[in-house]
Amino acid sequence: MSSLVWWRDAVIYQVYPRSFADADGDGMGDLRGITSRLDHLAELGVDALWMSPFYPSPQHDAGYDVADYRDVDPRFGTLEDFDALVAAAKARGLRVVVDLVPNHTSSDHAWFKAALEAGPGSQARERYHFRKGLGPDGELPPNGWQSVFGGPAWTRVPDGEWYLHLFDTSQPDLNWDLAEVRQMFVDVLRFWLDRGVDGFRVDVAHGLIKESGLPDWTEAQVPITSPGAEHRTPPMWDQDGVHDIYREWRRVLDSYDGDRMMVGEAWVSPAERMARYIRPDEMHQAFNFSYLMAPWTAAEQRTAITDSIAGVAPVGAVCTWVLSNHDVVRHASRLGFELGHSTQGGIGVGDPQPDEALGLRRARAATMLMLSLPGSAYLYQGEELGLPEHTTLPDGERQDPTWFRSKHEVRGRDGCRVPVPWQQDAPSFGFGPGAASWLPQPADWGRFAADAERGVPGSTLSLYTEALRLRRSYELGRGVLEWNDGDDLVDFRNGGIRVITNFGQVPAPLPPGEVLLASGDLAADGSLPPDTTAWIRA
Numbered sequence: 001m002s003s004l005v006w007w008r009d010a011v012i013y014q015v016y017p018r019s020f021a022d023a024d025g026d027g028m029g030d031l032r033g034i035t036s037r038l039d040h041l042a043e044l045g046v047d048a049l050w051m052s053p054f055y056p057s058p059q060h061d062a063g064y065d066v067a068d069y070r071d072v073d074p075r076f077g078t079l080e081d082f083d084a085l086v087a088a089a090k091a092r093g094l095r096v097v098v099d100l101v102p103n104h105t106s107s108d109h110a111w112f113k114a115a116l117e118a119g120p121g122s123q124a125r126e127r128y129h130f131r132k133g134l135g136p137d138g139e140l141p142p143n144g145w146q147s148v149f150g151g152p153a154w155t156r157v158p159d160g161e162w163y164l165h166l167f168d169t170s171q172p173d174l175n176w177d178l179a180e181v182r183q184m185f186v187d188v189l190r191f192w193l194d195r196g197v198d199g200f201r202v203d204v205a206h207g208l209i210k211e212s213g214l215p216d217w218t219e220a221q222v223p224i225t226s227p228g229a230e231h232r233t234p235p236m237w238d239q240d241g242v243h244d245i246y247r248e249w250r251r252v253l254d255s256y257d258g259d260r261m262m263v264g265e266a267w268v269s270p271a272e273r274m275a276r277y278i279r280p281d282e283m284h285q286a287f288n289f290s291y292l293m294a295p296w297t298a299a300e301q302r303t304a305i306t307d308s309i310a311g312v313a314p315v316g317a318v319c320t321w322v323l324s325n326h327d328v329v330r331h332a333s334r335l336g337f338e339l340g341h342s343t344q345g346g347i348g349v350g351d352p353q354p355d356e357a358l359g360l361r362r363a364r365a366a367t368m369l370m371l372s373l374p375g376s377a378y379l380y381q382g383e384e385l386g387l388p389e390h391t392t393l394p395d396g397e398r399q400d401p402t403w404f405r406s407k408h409e410v411r412g413r414d415g416c417r418v419p420v421p422w423q424q425d426a427p428s429f430g431f432g433p434g435a436a437s438w439l440p441q442p443a444d445w446g447r448f449a450a451d452a453e454r455g456v457p458g459s460t461l462s463l464y465t466e467a468l469r470l471r472r473s474y475e476l477g478r479g480v481l482e483w484n485d486g487d488d489l490v491d492f493r494n495g496g497i498r499v500i501t502n503f504g505q506v507p508a509p510l511p512p513g514e515v516l517l518a519s520g521d522l523a524a525d526g527s528l529p530p531d532t533t534a535w536i537r538a
C-alpha cells in the first residue's frame with residue numbers, strides 16, 4: 001500500500017443530507033444546501049465528506065430504503081446538483097464519499113414491485129428472499145429471525161408468501177446469490193465512480209449473504225455480532241460469502257485512478273473478524289464500533305485502542321476511529337451519563353437525562369484523544385459544535401422506524417438527526433429559510449450555532465479546528481503510539497506529541513513541555529483536570 005494514499009489518515013466528515021442545510025426551504029436538507037456550506041468543512045480542515053443516502057426513496061428509513069440507485073431524490077435535488085456539489089468540493093480540496101445500500105432495496109424499487117406482481121415461483125421473486133410460511137396455512141413466518149428494528153424479519157404478501165427484511169418491512173433483503181444482483185451493484189459503483197466520487201461507505205456490509213437454507217435463529221438482534229463458544233455466528237450476519245463480493249468491488253475500484261476507497265459498516269467483533277473485511281484485496285477501511293462503544297475509563301479506552309491497532313496489523317490495514325454517527329446517541333450526551341448507563345435505545349422525555357456539562361467536557365476530551373490516534377477518523381455533522389442529542393424530542397415527532405416497529409419501546413435515532421444550527425438569530429437557526437424543520441430543533445440551540453462559535457477562543461468549533469490543524473502538521477494520523485503507564489490516565493507519545501487524558505477524579509500533574517492544546521482549562525497549578533485531554537510538545 002502506498003504510504004501516500006489519502007484515506008490512510010483522512011478525517012472524514014459525515015453529512016446527513018436531511019439535516020445538514022436546506023436551500024429550498026421545505027424543512028428538509030438538500031444537495032444545494034450542502035454545497036452552500038462546504039466552506040465550513042474546508043475551514044474546519046477535514047479531508048472528505050461522506051454523505052448518507054440522497055437517492056430516490058420513500059424515506060421510510062430516512063433514505064436507507066433506496067428505490068433507484070442511480071439518481072437523486074427530488075427532495076434533495078438533481079444529478080446536476082450532485083455534479084455541482086462534487087465540483088465545489090474538489091475546488092476546496094475535499095473528497096466525496098457516497099453511501100451504498102446493497103443489503104436491501106426499498107419496497108418501491110422496480111425489482112420489488114415486479115416481484116410482487118409476478119407472484120410465487122417467478123424469476124422476479126428470486127431477487128429477494130421469498131418463502132412459504134410455516135403452519136397449516138403458511139400463516140407463520142418461515143423462521144424466527146428478528147428485524148434489527150424490532151418484530152419479525154418477515155412480512156406476508158397477499159398471495160400468502162413471506163419476504164425477508166432484516167430492517168423495516170419497506171426494506172426487502174436482496175438475494176446476493178444471484179449474478180444479476182451482483183452485476184447491478186457493479187454497475188451502480190461504476191455509475192458513481194464515473195461521476196467522480198472518491199469512495200463508498202457500504203451499509204450493513206456484514207449482512208448481504210445469509211447462511212444457505214436460512215436456518216432458524218430465535219435470539220434477539222444484538223448491536224455487535226460475534227461468534228462464541230455456545231453461539232455460532234448468527235445465520236444472517238458475517239457469513240464468509242460476503243468477502244467475495246468485496247473482492248469483486250475492489251477490482252472495480254482499482255480499475256479507476258485516484259485511490260478510490262470503500263469503508264464498511266460491519267457490526268462484528270472480535271477484531272480478527274473485522275480484519276477480514278479489510279484484507280488487502282477487499283475494503284480499505286471498516287468502522288471501529290468497538291471503539292465507539294468503549295466505556296469511559298482509562299483501562300477500557302486503552303484496551304479499545306491497543307486491540308484496534310493490533311487487530312488490523314495482521315492484514316496491513318489502517319485503523320478507523322469514530323465517536324458519533326446517525327445511528328447512535330451523540331457522544332456529547334452519551335458521555336454525560338454514569339458509567340454503565342446504556343443509551344442503546346435512544347433517549348426520550350421521560351428517561352434519565354444526561355449531565356450536559358459533563359457530557360460536553362468528556363466529549364471534547366474524547367475527540368482530542370481520537371484525533372491523536374493513527375489512522376482515519378470519522379466525524380458526524382454537528383459534533384464540531386458540541387451539539388448534544390435532542391433528548392426531549394416529543395414522541396409525536398419521532399420518525400425512526402425503530403420507534404414504530406418496537407411498539408414504542410425503543411425511542412430510536414431521531415435525537416441525533418435534528419437539523420444543524422448555523423446561525424444564532426435566524427429561523428431554524430439558519431438550517432434553511434423556513435422556520436420549520438422536519439425534526440424540531442430545541443429552542444435553545446442558538447448556543448451551538450456555528451456563527452456563535454466561529455473564531456471564539458475555547459469554543460468547541462475552535463477546538464476541533466485547531467486539533468485538526470495540529471493533527472495534520474504533526475502527522476498524527478500516520479504515527480505510532482509509545483505508551484506510558486498511569487492508572488487513571490491514557491498516556492502515550494505519537495511522534496512529536498505526548499497525549500494525556502485524565503479519567504480520574506482528581507487533577508493529574510503534567511510532564512514538562514509546552515501544552516499545544518487542551519480540551520478544557522488546566523487547573524491553576526497547571527495540572528490536568530478530570531475528563532480533560534492535553535497535547536504536549538514532546
Ligand code: GLC
Nearest residue numbers: 061064101167203204326327
Ligand atoms: C445502517 C444505517 C442505518 C440504517 C440501516 C438499514 O445501519 O447506518 O441508518 O437504518 O443500515 O439500512
